[in-house]
Amino acid sequence: MADRAVEKIVAFIDLGTNSIRILVVRLNPNSSYTILTKQKELVRLGDGEFEHGKLLPEAIERTVTVCRKFAELARSFGASEIVAFATSATREAKNRSELLRRLVEEAGIEFGVISGREEARLIYLGVSSGIDLGDQSMLFIDIGGGSTEVGVGDRHRYRILESLKAGAIRMTNLFTSGSESGVVPPENYQEIQRHIRSEGIHAMGRLKGARFDLAYGCSGTIQTLADTTRLLYHPEKAEDNFVLTHTDLQQTVAYLCSLPLEKRRRVPGMVAERADIIIGGAAILDVLMEELAIPGIRISDRSLRDGMLVDYLSRMDGFPHAEPLSVRKRSVIQLGRSCGIDEAHALTVTRLALELFDSAADQKLHTCGAWEREMLEYAAYLHDIGSFISFKGHQIHSQYIIRNADLLGFDQRETGVLALIARYHRKRVPGKKDVLITSFGNRARRAVRVLSALLRYAEHLDRTHAGLVQHARFVNAQNGVVCLQIQCRGDCALEYWAVQSDTGAFKKTFGKSLTVECIQSREP
The missing domain is CATH 3.30.420.150 (Exopolyphosphatase. Domain 2)
Structure with missing residues (x-):
C-alpha cells in the first residue's frame, strides 16, 4: 500500500437532465476516503428541450445558480479538485456551449460532456461497486x-x-x-x-x-x-x-x-x-x-456520481479500488482505513484467525463453512476499529461502528454478525442465550460464538503487535483436550501468557480443555 503524504479533498458533480448531484470526499493518507457531504438539487435542465433541441434560458439559469452553490460548498470543504460531468440534456442541446461557458465563468467549473455509453460505464461502476x-x-x-x-x-x-x-x-x-x-x-x-x-x-x-x-x-x-x-x-x-x-x-x-x-x-x-x-x-x-x-x-x-468516485480511485495506487477485490472486501478495507486501524496488526490477526479456523475444522471443533470463514476474515480485520473512539471498551465501540457502517455487499444479518464477533473478541464470552444474539437464527448464533472465540485467541497471539507468532494451529484433539501449537520467532512470552490466562473461554465455547505448545521458528 502506497501512503499519500497529505490528504486531498475532491468533489464530484453529476449534471443530469432532471437534477444535479454532488459528492465531496476526503482522500486520506492511508488510501481510504471519507464522505464529507452528498447533496442533490432538482433543476429540470431538460424541460422543454426535447421539442426544439435547445435548453431554455430559465433552465440554464437554474442550473448555473445551483452549480455555483455547489462549487462554493465544495470549496468550503477545501476541495482542490472538482470532477464534473454533464449528460443527456447537455450533450444534445444545440446551445450547450452557452451553458458550459456560463458554468466556467460564474461557477468556476469546467464540465466534461460524456457520451451515453460512457455514462452507462460510470453507472455500471457505481452500481457494481455496491x-x-x-x-x-x-x-x-x-x-x-x-x-x-x-x-x-x-x-x-x-x-x-x-x-x-x-x-x-x-x-x-x-x-x-x-x-x-x-x-x-x-x-x-x-x-x-x-x-x-x-x-x-x-x-x-x-x-x-x-x-x-x-x-x-x-x-x-x-x-x-x-x-x-x-x-x-x-x-x-x-x-x-x-x-x-x-x-x-x-x-x-x-x-x-x-x-x-x-x-x-x-x-x-x-x-x-x-x-x-x-x-x-x-x-x-x-x-x-x-x-x-x-x-x-x-x-x-448507487448512481453516476458513485461511479465517478470509483473510476477516480481506480487510477490511484494504494486504494483498494485499484485492485481486483470483491465489493465486500473493498468495503471492509475502506471502513478500516477510514477509522485509522493498525493495519499491520489487523492483517496479522486475520491471518492467525483463519489458520485457527482451518485447523479447528480439521480437528472437528466446529462444522462451520465458507460463509463463516469469510465473516471471520472481515471481523478480524475490523476487530479493533472501536479504538477510533476510545481504547477503553473498544470492543463495544467496534460493535457500534460495524453495525451502523454502510458496508457495501452485506445484508443486515451479516453486518450484525460481524459486529458481534468483534464485540466478543475480548472481555466476556457470549452464551447460547445471550440477549444480543437471540434475534439471529441458529447458524448465525453459532457463528458468533465460534468465530468470536477464534478471533479472541488470534488477538492474544499478537498481544505485542509485533507479529512474533508466525503460525498457529490446533492439534491432537483427543480425550477432551486440544493443543494449540504456536510457531514464533523471538520471545513471545506475552502472547503465550495471554492464551494461557484465557483458556476458560475455549472450554465454554468448545467444551474441551486447551493446552499451549510453543515452537521456535526457523523462518526469518
Missing part, C-alpha cells in the same frame, strides 16, 4: 430525464453498455405535456411505449442475447415506482431488498395513469416533484422489463 455479485452477472437500468442507460456485467467487468434516447422528461415533453388534467389515457400510454420500442430497437436487440442473473434499477424514477408499489400493494414487505415485479409495475402504472396530477402527487410513496414525469419513466421500465424478460428488479441507491 453489490456483492459473487459469480453472478447483473443487468442494470438507470432511467434519467433525457436518456436511459442499460448494461450487463459481472463484478469484474461490463459486457454490454447501451444508451437509449428515452428519459422521463423527454417522454413527458413529447407525449403527455399537452394533457390539462394529467390523466394519461391507455392509447396515449401505448403511444409512448411504441416510441420507446422504436427508439431502442437496436439496443434491446443486443441486450436480448445477454445472460444475467439479477436486475437492478438505480434511478430516482425506479426507486419511486418501487416505493409506491410496495406501499400500495405490499405494505407488509420491508423496504430493504424489495423486488419490483413486472406484474406489480403494470398495476401501479395503470393506477397512476388514471389519476389527475394533483391526486398522483399524493399517492403513497410518490415523490411530489416526480409526479408529472413518472408516467414517462414508468413506460420505459415497463417496455424494458417486457422486452428483456425481466421478472423483477431490485433497487440500488
